[in-house]
Amino acid sequence: MNLYDLKNELLLLNDLIYFDENEFLREKCADEKVLKKIIEKFEEKLETISNYKLEDQIFIYGSIGNLYRITGNTTSAIECLEYAVSLSEENKKIANIIRLGEALKYDGQHDLALKKFEQAINMCTLDLNYTTLLDFAYQHKGKCLLELGQPIMALDNFQQALSLRQVKGDPSLIESTQKAVKFTKQFGGI
Template identity: 45%
Template sequence: MNIAEFKENLSTLNEIIYFDKGQYLREKTSKPIILNQIISQGEGLLESLKENDKYFLYGSLGNLYRINEQPQKAINCLTYCLNQAVVERNPTREIVSLIRLGEALKYDNNHKKALDHFNKALGMCEAHKIDEYLDFVLQHKGKCLMELAMLNEAEECFQKALILRKSKGNRSLIDSTEQAIELVKEMQR
């Protein structure tokens, strides 16, 4: 297995990952055996990779561990990514890493620290004028606020994310945000 084959396997994950409405739209898998196989493949590649591929692989593994309900492993991988981004002085990678690490922290029930990461990512988007990830920051911050029962604040994040996502025109992102708005409105009743 090489990194190209691993990336190809990652593309099949959309078929086995879903948003669990009963768990605040957290990502879950319908096929844990397949998810574990892909994680094992990624772990097997770690030793032989160049630094740039390691960032990608640790980021991917971090997300997979989070979905696989292994938040500590996810936090370890995604902390590596964040540290790399800081060393490289790469604000785009730092924003992405902050979002991913924030999600892992949320899955580890550390909502306050997760919000700190989302807020830092928001600040970096504004400071560096990097708009391409702003909708993701708002979406994930909103979901974290929703889990904390801060429903008005969550809805505000989702509404801002929806505007950005409609301007992007990506139907799956729009659907994801509309689903979050629908859930937060149900919770407000």
């Protein structure tokens, strides 16, 4: 299977991934078998990773790291995402730092996760060419703060994300953040 086909399979997961309100809006997959099959295909690519150009290597490590995180295999997720970050530059680096922060959060390393989200926020705000990921950094930082029992700080980050997403005009991103705001207000009694 070539990378183009594998990227298309990743798109299939969009319909299967949901945010579990019983676990602070962590990403879960409605069909673990499909997710595991896609991971196996990525693992096959890892066996011949040196045959791929740098951009494709970053994609493979970043994607499989993200998929490992969703399955709860945080050790492998962190390892792959740290490597993706080390290979990445600019926008891809920011995306992989956010993914790494999520993997650290899922691994219970909330303080390190917050540092990664702050790093991503700082990188986005220091270079206006990379602000397209700023809403994601705020959204994931908010989720981390929520897990740490800090709903007011979480809500502030969600509202930052929401205002950026409203400017973007992407209905699915806006809806995702609106759900996070609603959940946080209910959870925190705000």
